Amino acid sequence: MADITVIHPSMRMSGCEAVCMGVLEALQANHSITLVTINEFDIDEFNDFFGMNVNQDEIEHKIIPNKIISSLLINNLSHQTYTSCIRRLIKQRIDGEEIVISTQNEICGGKNSIEYIHFPQLNQADTYESADIGQYRYLKKRGHDFVCNKILGYSKNKFMNGKIIANSEWTANYIHQLHGFRPSVIYPPVNAQQFDPTREWQTREEGFAMVGRIHPSKNTLQGIKIIDTLVSRGHDIHLHIVGVPGNDTAYVDTVREHAESKEHLFFEEGLSRENLITLLNTHKFGLHTMPSEHFGIAVGEMVAAGMIPFIPNNGGQKEIIGDNSGLVYKDTKDAIRKMEKILQDFHLMMEVRKNLPDIKGRYGTTRFKREIQAVVAKQITDSRNKQ
Numbered sequence: 001m002a003d004i005t006v007i008h009p010s011m012r013m014s015g016c017e018a019v020c021m022g023v024l025e026a027l028q029a030n031h032s033i034t035l036v037t038i039n040e041f042d043i044d045e046f047n048d049f050f051g052m053n054v055n056q057d058e059i060e061h062k063i064i065p066n067k068i069i070s071s072l073l074i075n076n077l078s079h080q081t082y083t084s085c086i087r088r089l090i091k092q093r094i095d096g097e098e099i100v101i102s103t104q105n106e107i108c109g110g111k112n113s114i115e116y117i118h119f120p121q122l123n124q125a126d127t128y129e130s131a132d133i134g135q136y137r138y139l140k141k142r143g144h145d146f147v148c149n150k151i152l153g154y155s156k157n158k159f160m161n162g163k164i165i166a167n168s169e170w171t172a173n174y175i176h177q178l179h180g181f182r183p184s185v186i187y188p189p190v191n192a193q194q195f196d197p198t199r200e201w202q203t204r205e206e207g208f209a210m211v212g213r214i215h216p217s218k219n220t221l222q223g224i225k226i227i228d229t230l231v232s233r234g235h236d237i238h239l240h241i242v243g244v245p246g247n248d249t250a251y252v253d254t255v256r257e258h259a260e261s262k263e264h265l266f267f268e269e270g271l272s273r274e275n276l277i278t279l280l281n282t283h284k285f286g287l288h289t290m291p292s293e294h295f296g297i298a299v300g301e302m303v304a305a306g307m308i309p310f311i312p313n314n315g316g317q318k319e320i321i322g323d324n325s326g327l328v329y330k331d332t333k334d335a336i337r338k339m340e341k342i343l344q345d346f347h348l349m350m351e352v353r354k355n356l357p358d359i360k361g362r363y364g365t366t367r368f369k370r371e372i373q374a375v376v377a378k379q380i381t382d383s384r385n386k387q
Helices: 015-027 043-050 066-074 079-092 135-152 156-161 169-179 220-232 249-261 273-281 297-304 317-321 332-343 346-354 359-363 365-386
Strands: 003-007 032-037 059-063 099-102 113-117 163-166 205-211 238-242 265-268 283-287 308-312
Touching (some): 003 079, 015 043, 079 135, 099 365, 205 273, 220 238, 220 283, 273 283, 283 297, 297 317, 297 359, 308 317
Parallel strands (some): 003 032, 113 163, 283 308
């Protein structure tokens, strides 16, 4: 048994929290666990949403005082600076733990840390050339990186001394570009048991589901344009847009206006987990439109439900669907062409579906917990051997 602190500053309903809940469940039986966040949350609600079984009686939950968080928000800091400050505050308030695990990106915790990176937050300027974005913007990004690195206490050697894990091969390659080394990969947990891929194809609706936050970064409007075009060409299909609104209210309003004015669009705002599972289990196709998605649990869930997903030609989501180039598009025009090709060819449709990977075996929750337990056990052994 070891004293382990899990750091996850902001608990929301997203892929990051699936990892946090999976780590807690994997370790709770054999270790003393403290979870540190900046917000309260209902563990039972998160268990239901992610299909986990975290026992709140086994987890000590510490919350950073609201007064401190409010003082940071008042200063109107950038997201990267704000999160760096939060992580520093949390690090200052933990002491004596044998292992510290961050399930939400870098903390630069050193040799006794395990840091799970969904998408790296530090050294962002290293992905740019001054000729690409202009000297002023490049120097501004460099200065911003310098400040955030200082806040968090980053050094390359200290960062590398911890156990760094990426959520996909794509993210691992990105970290290599930023920090000069390539971490190991543990895919996030996709709760495949919640879905039914065996449901008869003929009984499923001729519709698409698009799951994710409603925000420009998710390219929600691109998905609407793709489906609009296919419908205008005579395809009897529809689209369910499932997700919580992002912070761009004008963008959300535009999506909502499209859905209200078109019979083939349904805006499923605030859909419950139970109804989401039913939706995926009863529809044939998925559509994902976020480029450079770090992993894409929603895509994994679509495949787990027996759907055929169409995704952009970059990011970790390509790793989920395997060698299925007919499902990967480079732009709107290419997406329409590839989707139409499959919609018009039943035999091709069945062949593509048959070639999709086994989500439960490769990305499932049991696999995730086993891999996390192995990493933690090794980190504990290495830590004790160095004492």
